[in-house]
Amino acid sequence: MGSTIYYVTALDGGDPNVKIDFRDEIFTLDAPFKGVSPHSLTKLDLRYAGVVWGNDQTALVSARRWKERRLTTWRLNPSKKNSTKIMDRSYEDRYNDPGSPMMEFNLFGRSVMALFEGSKVLMSGTGASPKGDMPFVDIYDLQTKMSTRLWRCEAPYYERAISIINKNQKTIITSRESKDETTNYMIRGLNDGALNPITDFAHPYPQMKNLYKEMVTYKRSDGIDLSATLYLPPGRGESSIEEGGGVVLVKDVIKNESLISQGEHEGKKAGRLLPLFRGANTDLNTTLAIAIVAMFFVTYWGISELGIKKYGSKFINFSSPIMLFVGILELIAEFARVVSFTFRLFGNMFAGEVLLIAMMFLLPFIGIVPFMGLELFVGVIQAFIFSMLTLIFGVTAIADHSEH
Secondary structure: OOOOOEEEEEEEOOOOOOOOOEEEEEEEEOOOOOOOEEEEEEEEOEEEEEEEEOOOOOOEEEEEOOOOEEEEEEEEOOOOOEEEEEEEEEEOOHOOOOEEEOOOOOOOOOOOEEHHHEEEEEEEOOOOOOOOOEEEEEEEEOOOOOOEEEEEOOEEEEEEEEEEEEEOEEEEEEEEEEOOOOOOEEEHHHHHHOOOOOOOOOOOHHHOOEEEEEEEEEEEEOOEEEEEEEOOOOOOOOEEEEEOOOEEEEEOOOOOOOOOOOOOOOOOOEEEEEEOOOOHHHHHHHHHHHHHHHHHHHHHHHHHHHHHHHHOOOOOOOOOHHHHHHHHHHHHHHHHHHHHHHHHHHHHHHHHHHHHHHHHOOOOHHHHHHHHHHHHHHHHHHHHHHHHHHHHHHHHHHHOHHHH
């Protein structure tokens, strides 16, 4: 059998607003491709969204329409060039998502749909539910359009299908983990429920193995309901304080504060991040305030030395068109200096804070000390530059136009 390529053509010119019976059409073209007419494989009423190949008699073609959040799936027979719609649903309905076909390698090393018993395929999905994602594996019959549940993961484990070992014996490889166990791979028999481990990886962070984790909800002062995930170290009491990396994590018992709404969450633990040692100049408001104060005194020095009339003539001067233009430039420069002062200091200090936070996680405790010293040095340099620029601007302000 020779090589064949397939391609898709938009029958509506790519415009979804055009009223037409079919949106896209799939064509095939046989080798040697030149001088050969393409064959129409199927037409789709929605926009083409992908194809999963099985064998010469079965493929699954997906089509979707974003405006309606609609997804259709067609069973295509590539040999007979006919298709049958088997699914029509909303792709936003995750609770009823049937999953995706599990794949295997064919004789040519290509990944194809794992068909068995003629028209059946194994489907794996995330299994979204009100209790969270609970992955599953089903048998889906393409002929009857009926689905049969083979297996679904159960708490306290999160387990999902990875690949097929034997589709006829219903044996697959899964990835399995839990709150206290790191991810390991298993061989699972879907018929008998047998479970045999392939790997035995130890927990990479044993000190975090028994962390306390809880979802807490609270109402913001403006009435908006919010939620957060709370993590507490193993064995912590009702309240404690941990210091590290320039922040303090305060864990306290929440009574009827505004943080947690009264009722089922009363008395729950929660965490607050207090930036006690954060550099003030990493806040744009602080650097803007410093810049405004500096330029205020520069202006004050200029008026004190030259007088308000002579100082004002630097910015408003009608003696000639050139001097008028120069005055406008001087006025723009005054505001530009405030902006330059603000963002120069803020940018350098904020970049240093980001560096420290990154290093705190990569090189905690001793490894971060050199970077703290570096940031102290950068702070001194920035203070020196800010002072020198203020001095230069001050000298310029008290100078007459005839002097510069």
